[in-house]
Amino acid sequence: MTAAATVTPFLEAAGIPAAELAGCEPLTGGTYNTLLRVRLRAGTRLVLKLPPPREVPALAYERDLLRGEVMFYRAAAGVGVPVPEVVAAGDGFVLMTECAGTGWHQAPPPAADRDRLRRALGELAGRLHTVTGPRFGYPSGAIPAADGWRGTFLAMLSALLDDAERYAVRLPVPAERIRALASAAAPALDEVTVPVLVHFDLWDGNVLIDGGEISALIDGERMMWGDPLAELTSLNLLGGPEDDAALLAGYAVGGGRTAFDEAAHLRMALYRCYLYLIMLIEAAPRGYGADRHAMLDARVKPALRAALDRLAP
Structure with missing residues (x-):
């Protein structure tokens, strides 16, 4: 056709x-x-x-x-x-x-503009998180939602680990160890009582730049109703929000909370684990090549181990 x-x-x-x-x-x-x-x-x-x-x-x-x-x-x-x-x-x-612009990763802005644009991106994320939803989880219902965020998130994580088994993906840490660490840290998730709009895939490729300004956020297909802190994971994929002062300054302007206590750090470690597991496990059904697997081995697997270490009591 x-x-x-x-x-x-x-x-x-x-x-x-x-x-x-x-x-x-x-x-x-x-x-x-x-x-x-x-x-x-x-x-x-x-x-x-x-x-x-x-x-x-x-x-x-x-x-x-x-x-x-x-x-x-x-x-x-x-x-x-x-x-x-x-x-x-x-x-x-x-x-x-179709929105005008080029992905940030394809044509990175000049260094002098970076902080300004990161502030602008943070402010947009803060605005997203003023939108509340009907229930936690994915709108599709592909992963059945629980009554609260703790049950919903743990169901999402469990389904992902089941995917790893289904596709025979060798994880750097055994799945049962991941489940145990997540379960131990799960009480921190109970602090999240309002489901908000989370894009959850805001890496540079999904941020378009046109004329020196952010022209659009695209590829919202992986959105969820969840914890706004999950967004900060995808906004700073292999780092932490504290590493990006400009982003946090804009996020505060947009209405986001930027004071991170111990429970917040535990939740962000859980969301990093979830996101890194997606990156590792999707490689099997996607059939990624050797270069992509080398990147995952060099960068994502160590990041997953570090996030899991943060969860360890």
């Missing part, structure tokens, strides 16, 4: 006649969903995102991710965070506007 034939039914679902299609082409860079750039005769540029077929190997939490992406964009736009506009969405697709 040609790209145009793939796109046409989704345009029609959005009320856009097929005759308006001027062209389309695949977008690269993603590792899970399919992305197509759609050009209309009026000059409008859209992006169509489609999930892989259900028979494609995936982690448990990755089912029906696009439901969360739509929810994220609509909620974020409501608090003034620049995101793609959802043009149409349905069972297994999202059609959205």
Whole structure:
């Protein structure tokens, strides 16, 4: 099937006649969903995102991710965070506007602009966390939510460790040791009583820069309703929030809390473990090559061990 034939039914679902299609082409860079750039005769540029077929190997939490992406964009736009506009969405697709800009990682801004932009990013994250949700966890329900954040998060972690067993992933620390450390630290999760909007994938590639400013936060598909401290994990992937004073200054301006007590540090260590485990375990169903595995061995496995050491009593 040609790209145009793939796109046409989704345009029609959005009320856009097929005759308006001027062209389309695949977008690269993603590792899970399919992305197509759609050009209309009026000059409008859209992006169509489609999930892989259900028979494609995936982690448990990755089912029906696009439901969360739509929810994220609509909620974020409501608090003034620049995101793609959802043009149409349905069972297994999202059609959205294409945002101007280039990923921060592709064209890093000049060093003189870094702190200013990190402050701006922190402020946007703070705004996201003013949005509260109906319940903790992933909107898809792929991981059944519990009554509180502790039960929900532990269920998410358990499902991920089950994925490691299912895909025969050798972890640097045995799964039972990870479960035990997480269980011991879990009382710190009880301090989280309000589910807030968390993007949870705010690495530099999902922050677009245009004209020296942040033009959009994209790829909100891995969002969850959870602890705002989880966001700080993805914002400073292999470090800690204390390592980025500019980010924290902006986060405070946006309404975020930047005083971290012992319980907060334990929670952030739990979220780092979860994120690093995702990075390690997804390599199996994705079929990553040798270069990616070398990076995981050199950087992510030591980071996971350090996060687990922080949990150890």
